[in-house]
Amino acid sequence: MGPDDLREDRSRTGVWRRAGLLPRTAHAVTLGEGTTPLLPLAGLLGDRARVHAKVEALNPTLSFKDRAMALAASVALDLGLPGLVLASTGNAAVSAAAYAAAAGLPCRVLCGTGSRAALKLAAAAAHGADVELVEGDYSSAYARAVRAEDEGWFNVTTTYRNPVLAEAYRALAVELLDDLGHVPDVVVVPVGAGPLLRGLLGGFEDAVSAGVAARTPRLVGVQARACAPLARAWRHGDWMASLAVPPPVLPTRAGAIADSLRGYEREGLLTLAAVRDSGGTVVDVGEDDMARATTASAGRGLLVEPAAAAALAALADDEVAALVPDGGSAVVVLTGHGAKEPLAAAPAVAAAEGGER
Ligand SMILES: Cc1ncc(COP(=O)(O)O)c(C=O)c1O
Known part of the structure; x- marks a missing residue:
């Protein structure tokens, strides 16, 4: 991997702009995905560290x-x-x-x-x-x-069963480095089985081996507490022993990341190893935390789904915040848009439409 493999080719469209990071293919199907915005989010860690959002919700079908x-x-x-x-x-x-x-x-x-x-x-x-x-x-x-x-x-189930898929997430890491201009201290990622997190680490490692980054960031995986086999295994320490016991599964707003890993428990080890290798951690967040983060994000103009807001909610976790040094920086990956989730209608609209019936 050299710097040329990481370079963006603007004559191409979508993920193919970074074809050097992808397995070689003859076809190049695209709907214009990738090259998503990186936006500053002021005040999320007070004024002691910078936070940016990588807005993957703005891909063509509104997710990464x-x-x-x-x-x-x-x-x-x-x-x-x-x-x-x-x-x-x-x-x-x-x-x-x-x-x-x-x-x-x-x-x-x-x-x-x-x-x-x-x-x-x-x-x-x-x-x-x-x-x-x-x-x-x-x-x-x-x-x-x-x-x-x-x-x-x-x-094309996006667990690790199809090893091709996570390869596509490498470019997300490289885009993020290009736009940020430095390696962030922490990148926070919502995880189900976790190929996104692992693919991201692969991209950061590509940047290190190409000599354009000095280190990889710490990767933080976030799960919904209602279904959190990886967070539980991380805390437990003996990963396989913990993963072998089916996790409790409760209803959650973050259904998008609710993966009990039942029947493919070992896949969780790949994510946990990536977190460990990066010096990060895995945490879980509660339903209220996600609800508050979803509302706060919408209040900033970013409509995300609760599973994506989990990454924002995790920044309030003391363990995660402690990984970001004073003067440092963190990136949250906003993985999915709120437009595909049921939303309560504005009271005036609900009243008007109800009245018409
Ligand atoms: C919005 C959102 N965020 C995060 C994830 C986690 O992705 P994975 O565990 O497959 O890397 C998913 C998976 O479906 C998702 O829909």
Whole structure:
């Protein structure tokens, strides 16, 4: 990896602007993903450290998954595979459906009833995907997606099962370094199984090996307390022993990151190792913390979903704040937009529309 591999090629579109960081493909499916804004967020750590948001919610289908799906759809075309199949908590479903449509491929979405992702699934169906609800949680849908591999479909479930996908997140790290102009002390990332976090670490490592960064940041993984197998394993210390015991799963606003890892527990080790290698930590945040952070973010003009607001909420955690030195900097990855989540109508609108009925 040299500095040329990291350079942006503005004659290309979407993730292909950083093709040097991606596996080589003959096809280059794109909807214009990537190159998302990096915005300063004043006052989040008082005036002692700077905080920026990498606004991945502004990708074409409003989440970071578009980076992975641009690559996945291209690989599927290269390999002549019949279509994309995936288990999803919602965001990956919309994304896979849109990129399959752009590639002219069929897409089959499996979603657990527990994910409560009606708007996201409606968008996936609008893109032409075949949407199937599976009784249970994300892990139940995951098992079904694995079975579809036997029919030759490309399983683009965004865990580690398809190793191609996390490769696409490397460029996110390199963009962030380019825009920030320095290596942040901490990068905070919402995690389900955690390929985004691991892909980011890969990108920071690319920058170090290319000689354009002196070190990697500490990576902080954030889970919703209602379903937090990685945070629990991190605290426990014996990761595998902890992951082997199914975590309690409660209803959560952050269904997008509620992954119990049931049936693929070992995948959690990859995320935990990436956190450890970076000198970071894994924390969980409560429903009220996420609700407050969602409202505060919207009040700044950034409408994000609760799973993304989890990263903002984590900055209030003493352990996370302590990783950011005075005068240092942190970046939160705002992974998904609020427009795909149910919102309460403004009181005046609710009253007016109610009156019309
Ligand atoms: C909004 C949002 N943030 C974060 C994540 C976590 O992604 P992963 O654990 O796959 O890296 C997801 C996964 O679906 C998501 O939808």
